Amino acid sequence: MAVMQASELRRALRGHGHAMSAIVQIGKSGVTEAVIKQIEQALADHELIKVKIGGECPLDRHQVAERLGAEPGVSLVQMVGRVLLLYKRHPHKPRYEGKRAEPAKAQAKVKAKRLPSARRPRR
Numbered sequence: 001m002a003v004m005q006a007s008e009l010r011r012a013l014r015g016h017g018h019a020m021s022a023i024v025q026i027g028k029s030g031v032t033e034a035v036i037k038q039i040e041q042a043l044a045d046h047e048l049i050k051v052k053i054g055g056e057c058p059l060d061r062h063q064v065a066e067r068l069g070a071e072p073g074v075s076l077v078q079m080v081g082r083v084l085l086l087y088k089r090h091p092h093k094p095r096y097e098g099k100r101a102e103p104a105k106a107q108a109k110v111k112a113k114r115l116p117s118a119r120r121p122r123r
Contacts, residue, residue, distance in 0.1 A: 004075040004087070013048055013077045013096060017085040022052035030058045031067050039068065043088040047095050053082040 004010045023042045026035055042049045051068065053061050061082050068086060069076040078085040089097055 003069075003079070004077050009097060010077055013087055014085065016096065017048055017050060017077065020048070020050050020085075022050040022083060024049065025052045025054060026057050026064060027054045028056040028058070031064055036068075036071065039074075039086070040071070043074065043086065044090070047090050048077070048085070048087050051084040051086060053084070055082070 004013075023046070024035065024039050029035075039049070039051065051064075053059075053064050057064065059067070061079065061084075065076050065079055065084055068074060068084065071088075073088045075087045076084060077087050087096070
């Protein structure tokens with residue numbers, strides 16, 4: 001299974017994926033070509049998606065993760081139970097990497113600096 005290497009990006013992706021709900025569900029037919037096309041489209045639209053593996057799926061969750069992670073450019077960020085978090089960087093407008101991600105990091109640092117000053121003692 002090809003899980004994304006531990007990095008600052010992976011940590012950020014896991015944080016973003018925490019509040020997400022599953023966009024794609026894999027059922028009793030398993031990983032079919034239609035499911036793969038749906039996942040490719042969802043990754044093109046969102047970059048980061050959750051995939052839920054149903055209990056009736058004939059494949060083991062590790063086999064599903066291996067199959068989906070083998071697609072070109074797709075990275076398995078996290079596997080918790082029967083839920084997979086998949087990431088594929090957008091070729092033109094990356095949301096989580098590159099210049100678009102920088103302002104979010106800068107804003108987080110500014111907020112972190114503001115918090116202690118907001119806790120001034122009362123007079």
